[in-house]
Amino acid sequence: EPDLDELLWTIAVARLIFGPEMNIQAPPNLSPGVLPKLMEAGINDWGGVSPVTPDHVNPEAPWPHLDALARETGTAGKLLTERLALYPAYARASKDWIDERFQTAVLRAVDTDGFARAEDWSTGRPGTPPDLGREIGRIDPGFQAILDKASAGDALSETEIVRLCRARGREFNAVCSAADALRRAVNGDTVTYVVNRNINYTNVCYFRCQFCAFSKGKL
Numbered sequence: 400e401p402d403l404d405e406l407l408w409t410i411a412v413a414r415l416i417f418g419p420e421m422n423i424q425a426p427p428n429l430s431p432g433v434l435p436k437l438m439e440a441g442i443n444d445w446g447g448v449s450p451v452t453p454d455h456v457n458p459e460a461p462w463p464h465l466d467a468l469a470r471e472t473g474t475a476g477k478l479l480t481e482r483l484a485l486y487p488a489y490a491r492a493s494k495d496w497i498d499e500r501f502q503t504a505v506l507r508a509v510d511t512d513g514f515a516r517a518e519d520w521s522t523g524r525p526g527t528p529p530d531l532g533r534e535i536g537r538i539d540p541g542f543q544a545i546l547d548k549a550s551a552g553d554a555l556s557e558t559e560i561v562r563l564c565r566a567r568g569r570e571f572n573a574v575c576s577a578a579d580a581l582r583r584a585v586n587g588d589t590v591t592y593v594v595n596r597n598i599n600y601t602n603v604c605y606f607r608c609q610f611c612a613f614s615k616g617k618l
Contacts, residue, residue, distance in 0.1 A: 483505070
C-alpha cells in the first residue's frame, strides 16, 4: 500500500500537471492526523463527507465530524465551505452545464460564488446571521494590500472589488473591521434618520402602489 509520502507526491504532481483550476480530492477519513499535509500538497476538496453514515467503501474508517474537519482545515490556513455535488464553477455557469428544468433550483441553492447556501438567512431578514468562520483561515498579503488601498480612498479595479466581495473567514472579518473603522472616522457613533414626506402627484390613481393613500380600484 502506498505510504504517506507517495500519496503527497502524487497529489503534488497532479496539481502541477493539472494547474490551479483543477479540483483535486483526497478523502479525509483515510488520512487522519495528517490532513494539513494533504492541503499543503495541493488538494482543494475533501469530496463527499457524511458524519451520519458510514463510508460504505471503507467502513472501518469513520468520517470526521464537520467541526473537527473545519478546525483541521483551518490549521492549514484554509476555510471549510460546503458545496453541492456540482462544483461551484459549473453552478455559476448553469446555462452551459445544467438542464434548464434544474437551473432555478440550483441557483437558489448556491451563493454568488457557487457554494452551497447552508442557511436561509439573507441581508435584511430577521434572525441571527450565520457563523461565517471569521476567525478561520488567513489573510493573503495581496488581499490586505487591496483592503489598505480601499481604506486609503484609492480607486479599485473591478478585479480588486470582486476580490473584496468574495472575502470569507478572516478576510471577511478584515473587511468588516475596515468598514467599521471608516464609519468611526467619518460619523463617529452618531446614527441619523430622516422623516419622509411624500408628495403624491395625483389624488385619483388606479395603480395599487402600497405606499400611496390615493390608490383607487376599478369601482
